[in-house]
Amino acid sequence: MREVRVRFAPSPTGALHIGGVRTALYNYLLARKHGGTMILRIEDTDQTRFVPGAEEYILESLAWAGIEIDEGVSKGGPHAPYRQSERKVIYKQYADQLVNDGKAYYAFDTEQELDAMRERLKTQGSSDQQYSSGTRNSMKNSLTLSAIDVKEKLDSKTPFVIRLKVPVNEEIKLVDLIRGEVNVNSSQIDDKVLMKSDGMPTYHLANVVDDYLMKISHVIRGEEWLPSAPLHVLLYKFLGWEKEMPQFAHLPLLLKADGNGKLSKRDADKAGFPIFPIDWTDPKTKEFSKGFRENGYLPQALVNFLAFLGWNPGTTQEIFSVKELINAFTLERIGKAGAKFDIHKAQWFNQQYLRAKTDEELSEYLFNSLKTENIDCSVEKAKKICAAMKERVTYPSDFWELGKFFFRAPTQFDEQVVSKKWNDDTTKFLGVYLDEIKKLSLVTAENSKSLLEKTSLITGIASGKIMQTFRVALTGGASGPDLMMTMEIIGKEEVTSRISFALDNIKVRVS
């Protein structure tokens, strides 16, 4: 097997879609598995779609996800530059070569003329309106114009593009590592523009030239490129690079969770989950897109989730560290069908990764929230809270969101529980409990528990009957972690004042 060199080649036109992150991940996994090289190339040949900040966004997103770049933009390397806009002269050279070899030609058609051609074909009922072997002879190009005319146009700086002269009726075979053999007849392919009138190459020329020059061994990209892959094969052939042609692997698409179709920001917004790695505000439209990072997803969890969208190891193991992923990953085990993006599973992965952390690591998350809330807390207390909350959080912010009551006495009480279960037994039980707890010097989970039993004996009320109202009195909410531990954490002062407050403020509803 030749040296593995793969590339992730996004264009800086906005936020990096989560599907792009998965593509990058698979590239990265393959590179790491074979001790190869992961290259980041920026495909910015469309100047009209360039969005400032997008490249930085891509870099930051990949770094956050732990996808390391060995060579490329921001990193440098033997094949620099890695930004296509900076490689203009290189592409021109190969485009010229193709023209000289008779594999490509100049075309001078204006936009209006192209439109007219398509319109004409349409009204004729033709099934395709492509600029191809069937139409090129009726257009304005170096194939139909005299050599003198062409020279004159070129000299007078008439805008032109260079088009590939796609042969007629030739079977083009392409072996895709995921889909197997794909055959396309060349008559189906149009005379793609290789060089645009602004002197920039199109994606097709640029990616083939760069992949060759950068010695790419595997092209792993989204399925949307499959239809143009035969064209790329043709280009390799025409350029004389057939032997060095990389292997192709076209990844199945990420689809929306319900209904059909490609996963879009619209759908994600509607369902309330992100589809971009990190927050992004479009500098032009000011449109905001939320990110997985800011929404509390751990990068490892997201990576694990993403890896399983379209790939699986063939075992029942689901939790994989990046190292394990690298080890287990093979292109052969990538599926063919599109995968629906179900955020539930991502949440589950997030929970799993959160739970695997130590109380100490977890308390960092809590401290983050406490800092913005301006609340002081000892490390010991934070760790205890995290230990108690660990099994019930999905996101790091949940430690605060679900555990506010550790720091703030309730002012409101769960309506449902109060109206259903708050009764004379509750007030009686809590009254006695309050008196007893005041006698303790320190409240621990243990002694508050035995006090519970003691109070039960004194009052003759089973503790089970009042536990829910007890919790509401203490925390305001109907559910939460172990109550005794909660009492230990908030301490005697808080426990007594909260019980008193509840007793004074919750009205008994006579049923």
Place this chain on the structure above:
RNA sequence: GGUCCGUUCGUCUAGGGGUUAGGACACCAGAUUUUCAUUCUGGUAACACGGGUUCGAUUCCCGUACGGACUACCA
């Protein structure tokens, strides 16, 4: 419209000519628990359809349907 790609529980998927079609998420139920959650146990639930080939097809082949991608001087 044309070309290409795809189709196993609701979702991610394993499997593969003869299986009780397996796992995970979600969902439901029971158990545990001071509540909720956790945990444990159990359950509902799938081979798109029609033709072949075959003793036998969900698996192979061909169609159909459905879905998707592409069809720009965008990537």
